[in-house]
Amino acid sequence: MFLGTNVQGEVAAVKIMERTSKNYSFVDAKVRICEEVTAFAERSDEGGRILRAVEVLYSGDKKFSFTVALDNVAIVLQPMTPRTLADICGAKSKG
Numbered sequence: 623m624f625l626g627t628n629v630q631g632e633v634a635a636v637k638i639m640e641r642t643s644k645n646y647s648f649v650d651a652k653v654r655i656c657e658e659v660t661a662f663a664e665r666s667d668e669g670g671r672i673l674r675a676v677e678v679l680y681s682g683d684k685k686f687s688f689t690v691a692l693d694n695v696a697i698v699l700q701p702m703t704p705r706t707l708a709d710i711c712g713a714k715s716k717g
Contacts, residue, residue, distance in 0.1 A: 635699040648687035
């Protein structure tokens with residue numbers, strides 16, 4: 623997982639996976655799951671608290687080609703906060 627920003631300065635998580643002939647079905651399943659969660663979140667998450675797949679990027683084609691040794695798949699997820707749990711909870715109490 624990496625953090626990135628778009629042109630509007632919004633933070634996104636970027637999950638990059640290496641796809642090979644041995645794991646392509648697993649990687650493709652992870653992409654489908656992210657897309658399904660995104661569809662669910664768009665129907666039911668009014669507060670926008672669930673990470674959504676904004677974009678899926680492929681270094682090759684969407685369908686894995688057995689003519690290459692590997693390719694990369696990146697899933698861009700938002701909303702993402704760069705803050706830690708401590709930042710969200712506030713400063714420690716000194717009392």
